[in-house]
Structure formats: C-alpha cells, structure tokens
Amino acid sequence: MxxxxxxxxxxxxxxxxxxxxxxxxxxxxxxxxxxxxxxxxxxxxxxxxxxxxxxxxxxxxxxxxxxxxxxxxxxxxxxxxxxxxxxxxxxxxxxxxxxxxxxxxxxxxxxxxxxxxxxxxxxxxxxxxxxGYVCVNYRADALNGAAPPTSLNDLRQPQLASQFVTQNPENSTPGLAFLFATIASFGEDGWKDFWRDLRDNGVTITPGWNEAWNNAYVGGDPGGTKGIVNSYASSPVFEGLFGGDDPVVSEILIDSCFExxxxxxxxxxxxxxxxxxxxxxxxxxxxxxxxxxxxxxxxxxxxxxxxxxxxxTWTTPITSPLALTPTEIAENQARWTQEWLELFRE
Missing domain, CATH: 3.40.190.10 (Periplasmic binding protein-like II)
Incomplete structure (x- = not known):
C-alpha cells in the first residue's frame, strides 16, 4: 500500500x-x-x-x-x-x-x-x-466556485461529483478502500444509492491512483482539472515537504478516511x-x-x-476512521465489487 x-x-x-x-x-x-x-x-x-x-x-x-x-x-x-x-x-x-x-x-x-x-x-x-488512511483530498480553490465538501455525503452534489475522481475498486487498492469507506458510512442499504448519485452527476473513474492523482487532479504532475481526488491522508504531507518554499497543500475530507x-x-x-x-x-x-x-x-x-x-507539521489527525472487519471484507468483497461493476453498467 x-x-x-x-x-x-x-x-x-x-x-x-x-x-x-x-x-x-x-x-x-x-x-x-x-x-x-x-x-x-x-x-x-x-x-x-x-x-x-x-x-x-x-x-x-x-x-x-x-x-x-x-x-x-x-x-x-x-x-x-x-x-x-x-x-x-x-x-x-x-x-x-x-x-x-x-x-x-x-x-x-x-x-x-x-x-x-x-x-x-x-x-x-x-x-x-x-x-495509514485512504481519504478524499481536495483543493478548495479548484472547485469552480462550489463550496468545499464537509462530509462524504456532499460529494453527491452535481457540482462536486463532477469534480471528483476516484479509482476502479477492481484494480486499485485506494479505489477498493474508498468503496469500503462508502459501505462503512452508508451501510448495505445506502452505498449503492450514493454511487448512483456519483455516477449520474459526473464522477470520473480511473484504473489506478497514478491516473487519478497525476493526470486528473489539479495537484498532480502534470496535473489535470479535477479539484477532488481519492488519495491518502499522507498526500498533503508529501506536498508540504516537497512543494518548495510556499507549498500548495490539499485538504482532507475527514469523514471519508478508511484505515x-x-x-x-x-x-x-x-x-x-x-x-x-x-x-x-x-x-x-x-x-x-x-x-x-x-x-x-x-x-x-x-x-x-x-x-x-x-x-x-503537514499531518491531519484522523481520530475516527471508517472501518470494516477483516471477516466482513473477506465474506463480501467479491460481491461488493461485482455489484459496483454492475452499477456502472446500468
């Protein structure tokens, strides 16, 4: 990881x-x-x-x-x-x-x-x-005037979903962790509705982390146009340490973090x-x-x-991360991933 x-x-x-x-x-x-x-x-x-x-x-x-x-x-x-x-x-x-x-x-x-x-x-x-923690990162000044998200649920909004890029959970560890975060947050009865809202409102799905961070996100290298990305709690640490004398550092959506x-x-x-x-x-x-x-x-x-x-200095404390037990993951991962794939084929 x-x-x-x-x-x-x-x-x-x-x-x-x-x-x-x-x-x-x-x-x-x-x-x-x-x-x-x-x-x-x-x-x-x-x-x-x-x-x-x-x-x-x-x-x-x-x-x-x-x-x-x-x-x-x-x-x-x-x-x-x-x-x-x-x-x-x-x-x-x-x-x-x-x-x-x-x-x-x-x-x-x-x-x-x-x-x-x-x-x-x-x-x-x-x-x-x-x-460590997989967390949603964002740049508040890159959201085309939209208010920054304050909760995972905010990402459903069209102006934020269209700015959000995450990874395919079938191929990507952070993508899988974000899928688990949504299941831990919204439960079996709600996670698919959350993802339908993301899909219908323009979320971008990439094969892996590199395509999301480096190619689509505004903070990447060479970077893209998206202002919200699924990444890690340590991503701003890297930006702060290696961003020069006046680094631009992403913010963390605290309630999205999966340990x-x-x-x-x-x-x-x-x-x-x-x-x-x-x-x-x-x-x-x-x-x-x-x-x-x-x-x-x-x-x-x-x-x-x-x-x-x-x-x-650059770390955001994550005091109450989202979690699923290893047993829950082992028993349901294949089904959850398949249901996610089917949702994006609808």
Missing amino acids: FSHIRSMAVIVAMGAIAVGCGGADSAAEPTTVTLLAHESFVLPDGTFEAFTAETGITVEVLQTGDAGTIVANAIATAGDPVGDVLFGVDNLLLQRALDANVFVAHEAAGLDDVPDRVKLDPQNRVTPIDS QIEFAGVLAGTDAPQNAGKLIDYLLSPAVQSEIPLSMFVEPVNSTATIPEEFS
Missing part, C-alpha cells in the same frame, strides 16, 4: 538503529532470515545491519509486486514458504491469509505499546507495524521461527518505528515511537 507516495521521492535517512532483541535460545536455527515484502517497503540504509550487529542474524529482503501479489504467493506456498517473515499483508487482505494458515503465532515484544484497535488477530499470528493497517507475520513452515520472531520484534521497536513516517509516509503503531516534526 501507499506505493504512490514512496515512489515519488527517495528519502535518504542515515544513522544506525540499535535495539535489544531477546527471546528463547535460537542457536540451532539458521542465522539468515528472509523477509518477504511488497515493492513499496522502504527503511533507511543501515537498518538491518544494526539488527545483525545486535543479534547475529542477517536479513535478506525479497520484494515482489504489491500487497496482493505477496499475499497470493504466500497462500500458494503456505506451509512451505520461500521466506521466514512476510511484511505487507493489510486489513483488506488479512482474513484470506489467516484462513489459509499462512502464519504462526508470535507475541511480539512491544505489543503492549500498540493500540488495541489495530490488533486485529487475537491469536497474534500477525503483528501490526504501520497504519489501512499493515502487518508482519512469521510464516508457517519456516525453519527459523524464533529468529523470525526477533525480526518482527525489531520492526515494532521504537527505533525502527520512528523511521517509518519519512520512509514510507505512513504512521507507526508503537505509541512510544517519535514522529518527526516535518511529518507531523
């Missing part, structure tokens, strides 16, 4: 990260642990070297595709994995992975410093590592379960968690982590 933000800049963060990693005796296990991750996984240079210096465990990072790709591969190889730890399964995909017995339980050190709302598996088969939580888990069948667990402990440590905001443009889940001032 959030690959758009991470691909828009190279953040060079230097300095060693040190943390103590305890645990049971793992002398008989291999001392090289393979971390499977999506292509948007980024941590500063030296991060894993510091872990090796503390523990004697070497980390090899194997990155392949997006979150959907790595989860599909992990399900296909469940019990006989090609790695030891998987990072990047999110709450949109979590239940599928749990149902396929991809992970084994590991209660991470530092879990007491993580809020309960992001602990979605009571068996601790996965450990939350970061969170995405990324997890790491020890893969079932690994021959290094204890060392794999130590790596997860390290990813949850305050030192690593404090590097996450400016490396991956998402928020750490460890409450003792330090948020860099340059990140928090």
